[in-house]
Amino acid sequence: MNFKSVFIFFIFLLISTQFLFAEQWDIVKSRGKGTITVFYYNSEHFISDSSGKLEGIEYDIFIAFKQYLKNQGVDITINFKKATDFSSLYEEIKYGGSGEFGVCSFSITEQRMKEISFSPRYMPDVQVLISSGNIPFAKNEEEFINIFSELTAIAVRNTTFEQDLLKLQETVPNFKIEYEQSSSMIRDRIISSDNLFGYIELPTYLTLFNNGLRFKRQNLFKVERDGYAITLPKNSSWLEPINDFFNSDAFKLEVNQIIKKHLGKGVKDLLWKIEHSEEGESQSEITLLTMERETQELEIKQQTLKVQILVGGGAVILVILFLLVFGYRMKRSANKSLTERNNLIEKQKTELERLSIVAEKMNEAVVIADSSGKIEYYNNGLVRNSGYSEEEFKVNFKDLMYLQKITSRNDIQAIIDGFQTDSTPFLYDSQHVKKDGSTMWTAASLSPVYDDEKELYKIIVVYTDIDESKEFSNQLSEKNKEIMDSIHYAKMIQDAMLPSESMMGNVFDDNFILFKPKDIVSGDFYWFEEIGDYFILVLADCTGHGVPGAFMSMMGSNFLTNIITDNAIRSTSKALTLLDTKVKKALLSENHHSRDGMDIAFMAYNKIEKTLDFSGGNNSIFILREGELMKYKGDRFSIGSDGIEDKKFTEERIQLQKGDIVYTFTDGYKDQFGGPKGKKFMQKQLLSIITENAASPLKKQKEILDDRIEEWMKGYEQIDDISVMGFKV
The missing domain is CATH 3.30.450.20 (PAS domain)
Incomplete structure (x- = not known):
């Protein structure tokens, strides 16, 4: 069987497995019970866990759906799972199985309908353009182009907010687009900063406006779509019960109460009205246009008299x-x-x-x-x-x-x-x-x-x-200063504990360490020591970052000094076993029951025989030899409280050759979000950079790695400490 056949069989096996374990509606219906999974990402008023608990229109719709099925004799369990961002939520549904749903104020669009399924719409979908308070109202399209051509728009990637702005660029080509993670972040930035604009949902805008939150809404370039709906994978068997539920008059009565609960009494008629006639019941949609015009008139009056x-x-x-x-x-x-x-x-x-x-x-x-x-x-x-x-x-x-x-x-x-x-x-x-x-x-x-x-x-x-509030603000500033002073002092201590890079330079002429803490202090650390013919190199990634990670890193550094320097232990496996025992004992003495610890790469280089002994705790090393990368894996458990007892770390001896380059890194580099689509950098791309620049001196490789990750992170926050180490034999 050739590789292509194996690959196709593997993909078929994955898809088959997915559908094998998926909850098909017919099966759930026949046995009277089952489980569904609802993937979500925070969208204000629709579904959000910002308050510490799940709530919102779409959350309540699923609770009503559960009750509806229970009345039909089917008892379901709902598992709500939060996606990392909107794009990953969409991917979950696009490639999901039966019994999976997605919610995040999804708009029904032609492109999405080709890739996923939608429930009947439960609310009209109108998106309006809001702008910072310093931006005047545009009375016509020509005035709009003059005002907005040099401004900055805010959007969420892969959403209709982004689609609408890209469409707007056909008319106003010069404005630039920056990205946030959610619609509430769009609104917060526009309220707090000048010269920004973007789209938000009209129901959200009306609710915020009625609650006294003031920002400008431009009357031009409003976007109307088919409506908001619940999403499902294409051809999901659960379309049958979800369609029955949404088309029932009980749902129309229920959803009015849900909307009234989350958007206020002022929007109680935004969705459905039930009318009775001789021919039976029919529903008519109450559009948002009347309330929108009233709001526009209020805004215009506010502009002339503020x-x-x-x-x-x-x-x-x-x-x-x-x-x-x-x-x-x-x-x-x-x-x-x-x-x-x-x-x-x-x-x-x-x-x-x-x-x-x-x-x-x-x-x-x-x-x-x-x-x-x-x-x-x-x-x-x-x-x-x-x-x-x-x-x-x-x-x-x-x-x-x-x-x-x-x-x-x-x-x-x-x-x-x-x-x-x-x-x-x-x-x-x-x-x-x-x-x-x-x-x-x-x-x-x-x-x-x-x-x-x-x-x-x-x-x-x-x-x-405002004397009292000013005094409180001054006290808060003073406390913040004290905290920051303490953190900077901790950085001084941590920097003093990190070994000088010149120690590695005494053994390897060509070497580098790329060390980029996420915060002032770091949860990553490196450690060197010369013991006789051996040169010890350690790179570790402690749980967390910032102050908690820094404390763990200083504890690890102290323990290594005791194990290696004080006791002259050269065995990499024995050193990690002792380090694991000391870390777990220290955490236990502090009544610390979480899964704190560290991922670590531990190497002992014999300067005479040119051998490298390696042991790893959930980390690996890579050796580049004549253009080919070889990976040496560590054990699949970490140092510390990971729930595994009696760990025995393995040790591998590698005979190095002249010209070999050894690399190791923590997961901060490969896991960093960024790039044009907001994805992770990934290990494959990192190793590709290393291979492509193998002929360059390691100091130059460090510059290239630094430049590439900085470019990748533009517009995104650094999510973890970043450390990469390399040395050439």
């Missing part, structure tokens, strides 16, 4: 704004009759009396200034916050009644000048010196008011006391 105030000041500012504009218009009404004017004045007087009661009793300080910054009114809150009596305040501040003089900022004039063209309120933290010399912190909100000719008329300022 008076944002802090807690307690909102109602007061609205009343003040009304009275100021009302008073200005009265000045322009000289042609009205005296009776009408007196009535208006009397009405204004009544409103001012009411306002005075509110303004004088509130804790916040309120200031009204003219368009030049000159203060025309202030309430008692400003006086109380200063620590002066009313008379003392008048004396001490009589020459300071300008916004430019009473605030700690030196750019207030520039802010006032900016109000001539930009109506956006300005928020900042302000520092004030009180009568007793102490400092008071306030959150200040400056809001412009315009007359009928759109000219700057007044400026309203509200100061809110």
Whole structure:
């Protein structure tokens, strides 16, 4: 049997095995019980474990599906499994078996329908374009292109968010796209940063908007699709019960309650309405368009009049704004009759009396200034916050009644000048010196008011006391500094414990160590020692990274010194056996019951005979000889608490030849996510780089390996410590 036949048979065996163990609906139905697996990735409001427990629309749909089948006499168990990202979730379903489902606010698209199956849709699918607060609304396509051509879009790879942005690039070709892991990250970045935009689901947008979370939604380039649905592998036998469930009137009533639970009462009619007629029951979809138009109108109104105030000041500012504009218009009404004017004045007087009661009793300080910054009114809150009596305040501040003089900022004039063209309120933290010399912190909100000719008329300022929160923030910063100082001190200790690379240079003329901790301190470590004719080399990867990994690495380094240096043990297998015993004993003495430990490559090089003794704990070494890589595997268990007792590490003696290059590495390099598709780097690609550059000096190989992983990681966070070691005989 040739290799091709064996390969085809192996693939057939894998597929057959998958379907053999899959839960077919007919079998589950006949025996009255079974198990299904639901793969998911966090999507806010749809399914998420961010709160510590699974919840969301699609989670509740599956709970309702379980109850539906139970009423039909079939009891199922649901296993929810979280995918590492959206792409891997999609792959699970694309190549999955019967009894497997996928959920993550999946949109029904033509391309996906060719690769996977969908349930009937349970909600209309509309995606809208949101943007950072500093980006203006575009009134038409030409204006949109001018505004957005140099901006940055945010998307999740392999989702309809990315598809819609790629489609948008056909109209606006110059903007660039950056990637996040989830739609909530898209929203968070757009809210917190300038010059960003991206797509999110309209139901999510409406819920966030109703909950008071403010960002801009552009009215152009909205995308409508067939709807949201549950996904299944192609031709899954479970399409039958899932279709029956979704098409039942019981589901339509149930899903309304689910949507109302997770998106709020304001969207209770977004999905289905059950109508009764002589011909029976029929359902009609209630679209999102009415609510969307109402939301757009609210946004447009907010753009032309944004008076944002802090807690307690909102109602007061609205009343003040009304009275100021009302008073200005009265000045322009000289042609009205005296009776009408007196009535208006009397009405204004009544409103001012009411306002005075509110303004004088509130804790916040309120200031009204003219368009030049000159203060025309202030309430008692400003006086109380200063620590002066009313008379003392008048004396001490009589020459300071300008916004430019009473605030700690030196750019207030520039802010006032900016109000001539930009109506956006300005928020900042302000520092004030009180009568007793102490400092008071306030959150200040400056809001412009315009007359009928759109000219700057007044400026309203509200100061809110934030002394307590500022003090807490300062304490938190101090604690963070103490923690970081401790971590940096730990790094100094760890660096001191790592051997000098020159030790390896004394034995091997050509060598390198690529050492890239994920955090300040590392869970990887290397260790060298000369014992007679032997040179010992160790590379280890401890459980975790950062501070926990660093403590484990320092413990391992100390134990190796005791085993090798103090006791002159040269046997690699015996050294690992002793190290395993010491690590487990140390963890047990700390009542530590987790599976902590380390993966390790332990080598003893005989400088006279040119032999290399090797033992490994869940790690291997590679020897490059005349362009061919040879792999020497370690044992399939680690050092430490991995649940295996009485470990016996094997030892292999390798006769090296002149020109041989020995490599070993921890799993941080090959497991790093990145590249154009957000995949792992993989060991195969790492070994390919080593083989392709075999003729280069090892110092040059180190540069190449460093450059390649840095390029691969662009746009992604380093997930683990990275270490690669090489030396040439």
